[in-house]
């Protein structure tokens with residue numbers, strides 16, 4: 609059954625000099641094998657800042673950002689019109705050696721990422737390869753599904769890569785959208801989690817959702833004492849340090865607090881370089897792991913955990929597309945408890 613789709617849609621697009629512009633565009637044509645999704649919710653991620661600051665290349669402007677997307681299938685040939693879906697944002701082939709080993713984002717035949725190098729969900733409609741649609745059960749809201757499509761998936765991927773052991777002390781540094789998911793997923797995997805953040809409200813939230821302890825550090829110098837504080841609070845040095853902040857001070861503290869054989873897992877970053885002498889790594893056989901986004905299976909896992917009430921999605925503020933600049937500014941100011949979400953009610 610065909611559903612009527614308007615000719616034009618409202619979008620927020622990245623233009624020159626890192627500016628965002630509200631505009632109208634034609635609703636995109638749907639190539640064979642793709643679906644048109646009526647966007648219902650799109651999360652506003654810290655990665656947006658990297659595009660605005662020029663740290664990431666959108667491979668052409670204007671580009672519609674928004675890579676945490678959930679909505680309804682519209683006018684699909686397959687007859688699944690109206691289905692509630694989350695968008696798996698990595699356009700991978702599904703059959704190469706990376707896709708076969710839960711590392712879809714490294715796909716040898718990648719077509720890029722929705723909301724990164726292809727137009728995304730800061731728009732009323734988005735086109736997506738059919739293989740990128742992930743069903744969302746009725747017990748999970750589309751707002752939650754949107755957030756799971758980035759931060760939930762990212763946390764599942766990073767925790768799987770880190771190979772946590774039951775009871776292992778781990779640190780999650782930075783309690784933003786991804787950090788809050790990491791706390792929960794690491795705790796589900798059996799780890800004992802210390803949350804580190806710059807606001808007590810973030811720590812309270814982390815502790816309500818599974819962190820064993822919280823440590824407030826609200827200035828860069830405070831990180832100098834993190835190694836001793838981590839040992840004091842956890843009984844011994846942590847085995848894993850999940851880094852979602854990525855400044856010189858936080859990265860140095862991360863390596864400084866790891867137990868011998870421990871893993872530093874880089875997830876968040878800034879423009880600042882990682883600067884560590886190899887000897888400091890070799891002496892204790894420390895490992896550097898990096899984790900970005902996740903596989904389709906990681907997203908399916910995140911949605912399943914949410915549907916079982918084992919993974920909470922914390923929405924900070926809801927707004928419409930007009931409120932996107934403000935949502936991004938609050939991220940820049942580091943005052944977001946969970947995730948800001950753009951909602952689409954019209955039509």
Ligand SMILES: [Zn+2]
Pocket residue numbers: 653654655675676758759
């Ligand atoms: Zn994201």
Ligand SMILES: [Zn+2]
Pocket residue numbers: 700701702703704705706707714715716717718
């Ligand atoms: Zn592949």
